[in-house]
């Protein structure tokens with residue numbers, strides 16, 4: 001569900017600043033260098049809903065095909081972003097079942113005809129509760145989701161010839177997955193990890209120790225250089241978080 005702690009948020013302006021700084025482009029696009037022999041993937045991060053959830057639009061400029069990761073709301077704004085970049089949406093990838101990450105998935109799938117891939121089946125109870133949660137939190141328009149396909153640890157996804165790995169990272173929610181591109185050292189971690197913080201575990205079926213284990217045993221092995229787009233707030237790298245994160249930094253966990 002929503003991450004309401006101020007430390008886990010940044011303003012749209014700040015996020016756009018960070019993206020621009022990384023990409024050196026005024027459009028706010030990032031470029032993922034997936035291989036010197038391949039055309040790079042492109043990514044645009046679009047904050048949606050009052051919770052400023054980071055929806056990612058990633059696409060291959062060669063094929064023109066793209067996916068939305070965690071389309072949490074504001075369907076028209078997201079479809080407009082795809083249109084402006086001449087992207088045909090071929091799939092929706094979900095990291096977990098919370099409203100602010102999955103709320104627009106059913107509507108976009110209906111409009112584009114694309115499949116919904118993920119999260120792990122253990123989040124279906126949350127996907128079934130999106131409409132009720134929306135009413136509770138005053139966020140309208142979200143629809144319950146039935147994925148076309150669930151994800152499990154070790155699965156592989158593909159976009160424009162580029163491979164993405166999947167790791168199951170329970171703790172924030174039981175069915176949370178992280179999606180990463182090894183060659184480009186780029187990942188989408190949903191609400192598992194934030195710059196300077198970690199996901200909340202005080203919701204039903206949250207588990208703090210499980211979340212710590214997911215981060216240290218599933219994410220850290222992907223490498224210190226791995227950049228990540230969190231569900232909320234600015235980007236970071238696993239190495240930066242190991243060095244400074246007050247919840248899962250090496251020093252905090254007594255690892256040097």
Ligand SMILES: [Zn+2]
Pocket residue numbers: 001002096098172191
């Ligand atoms: Zn969440």
Ligand SMILES: [Zn+2]
Pocket residue numbers: 001002003053098100101191231232
């Ligand atoms: Zn969230």
